[in-house]
Amino acid sequence: MIENKLCFDKEGLAAFLSDAFPVAARPALGELAFVKLNHVQLTLEPLPEMARPGNIVSGPALMALIDVAAYAVVLAHIGPVAMAVTHTINVAFLRACRWNTVVADARLIKLGKRLATVDVRLWQGPEEQLIAQSTVGYALP
Amino acid sequence: MIENKLCFDKEGLAAFLSDAFPVAARPALGELAFVKLNHVQLTLEPLPEMARPGNIVSGPALMALIDVAAYAVVLAHIGPVAMAVTHTINVAFLRACRWNTVVADARLIKLGKRLATVDVRLWQGPEEQLIAQSTVGYALP
Amino acid sequence: MIENKLCFDKEGLAAFLSDAFPVAARPALGELAFVKLNHVQLTLEPLPEMARPGNIVSGPALMALIDVAAYAVVLAHIGPVAMAVTHTINVAFLRACRWNTVVADARLIKLGKRLATVDVRLWQGPEEQLIAQSTVGYALP
Amino acid sequence: MIENKLCFDKEGLAAFLSDAFPVAARPALGELAFVKLNHVQLTLEPLPEMARPGNIVSGPALMALIDVAAYAVVLAHIGPVAMAVTHTINVAFLRACRWNTVVADARLIKLGKRLATVDVRLWQGPEEQLIAQSTVGYALP
Numbered sequence: 300m301i302e303n304k305l306c307f308d309k310e311g312l313a314a315f316l317s318d319a320f321p322v323a324a325r326p327a328l329g330e331l332a333f334v335k336l337n338h339v340q341l342t343l344e345p346l347p348e349m350a351r352p353g354n355i356v357s358g359p360a361l362m363a364l365i366d367v368a369a370y371a372v373v374l375a376h377i378g379p380v381a382m383a384v385t386h387t388i389n390v391a392f393l394r395a396c397r398w399n400t401v402v403a404d405a406r407l408i409k410l411g412k413r414l415a416t417v418d419v420r421l422w423q424g425p426e427e428q429l430i431a432q433s434t435v436g437y438a439l440p
Numbered sequence: 441m442i443e444n445k446l447c448f449d450k451e452g453l454a455a456f457l458s459d460a461f462p463v464a465a466r467p468a469l470g471e472l473a474f475v476k477l478n479h480v481q482l483t484l485e486p487l488p489e490m491a492r493p494g495n496i497v498s499g500p501a502l503m504a505l506i507d508v509a510a511y512a513v514v515l516a517h518i519g520p521v522a523m524a525v526t527h528t529i530n531v532a533f534l535r536a537c538r539w540n541t542v543v544a545d546a547r548l549i550k551l552g553k554r555l556a557t558v559d560v561r562l563w564q565g566p567e568e569q570l571i572a573q574s575t576v577g578y579a580l581p
Numbered sequence: 582m583i584e585n586k587l588c589f590d591k592e593g594l595a596a597f598l599s600d601a602f603p604v605a606a607r608p609a610l611g612e613l614a615f616v617k618l619n620h621v622q623l624t625l626e627p628l629p630e631m632a633r634p635g636n637i638v639s640g641p642a643l644m645a646l647i648d649v650a651a652y653a654v655v656l657a658h659i660g661p662v663a664m665a666v667t668h669t670i671n672v673a674f675l676r677a678c679r680w681n682t683v684v685a686d687a688r689l690i691k692l693g694k695r696l697a698t699v700d701v702r703l704w705q706g707p708e709e710q711l712i713a714q715s716t717v718g719y720a721l722p
Numbered sequence: 723m724i725e726n727k728l729c730f731d732k733e734g735l736a737a738f739l740s741d742a743f744p745v746a747a748r749p750a751l752g753e754l755a756f757v758k759l760n761h762v763q764l765t766l767e768p769l770p771e772m773a774r775p776g777n778i779v780s781g782p783a784l785m786a787l788i789d790v791a792a793y794a795v796v797l798a799h800i801g802p803v804a805m806a807v808t809h810t811i812n813v814a815f816l817r818a819c820r821w822n823t824v825v826a827d828a829r830l831i832k833l834g835k836r837l838a839t840v841d842v843r844l845w846q847g848p849e850e851q852l853i854a855q856s857t858v859g860y861a862l863p
Contacts, residue, residue, distance in 0.1 A: 409814075411816075
């Protein structure tokens, strides 16, 4: 097995992601917390347009966060040249997401030549009380 | 089998959906095209913040559209009282989504007591060239 | 778009599938009912080892049927040379499967160069009362 | 949060599983390796009918193993009274499964009143080289 290697540090990846998305989309993307081998973490502060009845964060806002977290950990290991697109995504929503900071934890579980697979988990407060678990497949160029 | 029945017509469902989402979120939700038994269709005109490199519509924008289309067909059959939350979502992205109108076609494949399952398909132009297929589970109250 | 073409008729595909699986596995694979463009149907008579409490057919037996139905419709369009392997599978189980004939209906929703995506539905009796809906991704060689 | 508790030890769970499945189905179900809080592990020795071209273990055999591992970890925490049925399953196949012992590692990520969600991973040899990752939803009675 060829071992994975990091192609970006946190600052480099943050700058690349900031350039890759339109300005209007950036606030919804969260902030990089750290970039490690096979493992990237982001945090998101909910925005007004993410509110749903009961003062919870909307499912689509969480899906967008999952997608950007998966994208970030893939990019961190394939570098700035390549373009990756979401190929499949599966999300299990486990608990309502309250109006607090959301942690998005993305682990690269397979980086193949044509496809990368990422396990993304969301939580608030204790890590063992997951809000959502997601498996994301990214098609590589 | 108890047969499903429509609880909303198009105008009623549109009004309910418009009230259910914050004003800032509404433009991204698309417009109801029709409401039929077990079948709802929406159309979306892409917004600037949905743009991704190559002038395509972002995956999260499509996931949000899938989610609202599934929600709409569920609500159309359970009525305005009940609150439903996304429980699981699985999306296969099949083709890039170009910068044109997107059709979201949602069919209720099972309305149970506790869970509803919806098949959502997105296309542009010919229906047989799908952009995405999704299976969405909604938990009922 | 390059249009899909059939590479096998029903007899050819049945013979190929029969050769491709070990003798011990064949009874669980069902029988081809028809082979059409983008559309293959199989039927399965439940076997004793598929029984679960309540006289229902087991989930894994249904998953195996879904997998072979998806494989059959992919093979029907890529021909005998190529080897395809299941890449992702998502199944929503909607109703218990009673101890009767099961229909497995597989439609090719995208045949790409590297991946094929298939929608598989299982039913018994009326088609609108689905037992399961599945989306299967096959990796092509 | 009400904390999960074990209702079975390894011997008790093995005996219950052995009774729950027909004799013809048991060899394909693997052996319990351990039963811990929120965590059960099984091992499977491949059987002849699981063979596929290239001397690999078939996808459906792996799906059946995933399903029984998820069932085992759910049962371990809800006890012998209740009946649980697979509700949704999503599998990402990451590497071919060679003709050796397969480890199935199942972790309960949410035990709710009506639904349990389990993360199941398969490997051979080093744990970090996954064969498959799966998210399984079980409906509780």
